[in-house]
Amino acid sequence: MVKRLIIFRRVSQIVFLILFIYILWSTTYPLNGMLPADTFFKLNPLIMVVTSISERIVLPGIIFSILMIIFTIAFGRFFCGWVCPLGTSIDIAGSIRKNNASRKDIVNKNIAMPKFFVLGVVMLFSITGFQFAWILDPMVIMARFVSLSLIPTVTLGLDKFFVIIIKNFQLYGAVYDFYKTLKTSILGVNIYYFSNSGIIFLFFLFIVISALFLKRFWCRSICPLGALYALIAKAAVLRRVVYKCVECKKCKSNCRMGAIKDDLGYDKGECVLCMDCVYDCPQHKTVFTWRDPRIIDAGIKDRKEGMTRKNFLLLIAASSLYAMGFAKKSEGIYDPGIIRPPASLKEPHFLDRCVRCGNCMKVCITNGLQPVLLESGFSGIWTPQLVPEIGYCEYNCTLCGNVCPTGAIQRLSLYEKKRVRLGVAQVDRSTCLPWAQNKECIVCEEHCPISDKAIKLKEEVVGGKTILRPYVETALCVGCGICQNKCPVRPKRAVRVYPEYADRY
């Protein structure tokens, strides 16, 4: 028979996965994709609610996530089964190994519990003023992986493939033309590099590989967004009904979420509507319906599983301890000494608001925005940092502020952004060529985008020869870092930007 509902689900999953990757792929200059770069993050109630609570504001995007909550009340946890791109990746990985859902012993153990713990911790942290949704939110993990690891790897691989062919077989004619059109149309003009993208990939890989051990293990057990949807879905209108069940327990052993228990009771909060049980049922008696089960008299046993009092107290004690520890620690690390993107919030608020989605790093035209690992403490993992050696802040560009889903980087007009200071440049006179070696070099001065030149040249006569020596006019410098980027001195540039006097909002 045609498993129509399963085909629908798979099509929906693939469409949303492709859409997700497309949106991130088009998050690049000139930013003319069909959908805004933060579409999927605005649809994510966990990020939106947690960030709003911890920052004590109402993010404008929260309206979209409320829409998702309304849909969840109508349909149940459809997001996890039909939309979530990480869930789709997990499903694909899980389908590699057959028959791993039938770990009968696991079904009855309460492995669904940890995700409520995670959600609880995230929520409690947000009440005390820390946003920790970034660490385990599926949308963010997937976005980080796609933006900072998958797309750079694929573009690099394709580019190198063409380079090998063109260089080897001397195909500087039609193939080179094709390569050029490919690069300007789909592939992207630049190949981007991101530091510690390997760790980001491993983070994603562990989550996806866990599906080999148990199908949808991540979604069942850890995912905090899944937990949030599970809590809402307990009140869902759409429900699973079995007419005159013969108790063959086939649906139970095949259920990837373990939503069907040993007594054939069904946990609405765990069901992701994958529709497998509809077709597993040998009598075709399983349906999903909006009608009241009391009217159709299906003899259904709803299970109610929740948190015990002991667990709840444990959760509060543990997370408030952690929160206190972080509160104490973060007071001292307001200035980690790294250059943040233009017009980002003050450091504690920035750490709080940033969900580490990687949009700003993906969109940065010069590749200068890089994920930090531990340079700004544990609470700053994968926040953006400007690394002028890799790329500078383009003077006429406002892209990073335009793609930030939570406003950690403020959205400014071009006029305002040009006046935002990221730091101040300093010339190191012990290595600078005109200062230390009396050689001619004005590279920093000629690249300075300020029309009045924040780097000025001092004429000095040394041994009968006039030398132009650069110095920084601190009042004019915005710290864009182009001087550091273009400085020909290696390995350590002679003019460097330091994040002092940075304008933080």
Next chain:
Amino acid sequence: MDMKKFNFFDETIFKKPVSRRKFIKLVVSGLSTLMLSNYFYKAVFGEGSRFNGRKKSNIKGNYDLVLASGKDPYQMTVKAIDAMGGMSRFVKKGSTVVVKPNIGWDRAPEYAADTNPFVVAALVDMCFQAGAKKVNIFDVPCNAKERCYENSGIKKAAEEKGASVYYVDDWNMVEARFDYESPMEKWPIFRDAIECDTFINVPILKHHSLTGLTLSMKNLMGVCGGNRGQIHNDIGRKLVDLTDFINPDLTVIDAYRFLSKHGPSGGNLEDVINIEKLIVATDPTLADVYACALAGSDPLKVPNIAEASSRSFGNSDITKANIFKINV
């Protein structure tokens, strides 16, 4: 993996003798892997081939230099080239032409940091009218390349006329080789800049803090790869060597707008002076000297012109040149 078959704690596995066949297989496969990877590594990251530079075509125009002045940069370019003897004198039928404008900065045309797009459009039009097969336009910008190509207006203007505007790939470079001792020896130069039949250099006249003015020789830095900041040390000699290497057939200096201060990037409209002139010459040195006179500065203070005149590279004396002036 079957753990029963492969047990690390079982000592006998290391004592098992390797058969000759297996040993040869191992060695051959290992060596071939090494060789292949080495081959691919060289193909991708290896050194480029070395070139001796473009051949001198030595096509002369009707005059040594033509100066056009007027209000319409497109017509000025057309009239000036026609006075020179027409584009068909420089561009043969079915040939590949490189037009190298200055697309160095992310600035709109009014800021006079990049070549006027109308001048580029006129040149592309004339090249195709003369029967060129292909007109290539590229530069290595200082700002983000997509932004420069877009905001300078050159990409749009040239693509409308049918030219192919593309970015310089840093893997597609050749190493420069000179017959004489040169600081530019082994410098990476973009392959397409050398493998063309006609090279037209289209700089814009503007201020520069080191050379005083950015002119046609300085504009040729836009086909170089590598650590370009290093060129600024001993810049005069390096630029003359580079010009000798590239051998531009035609130099068109756009002096319609002149960035008089805070060059080469500019950014302030108050620094821009409309002098509404255009210089066409076959000799890059003569073009540069004349442009200096136009901007009212001493040519010998520009290091590359001083170097060129001391080496008698080209004609650096305006009084000896045959100059034609037209008003459009």
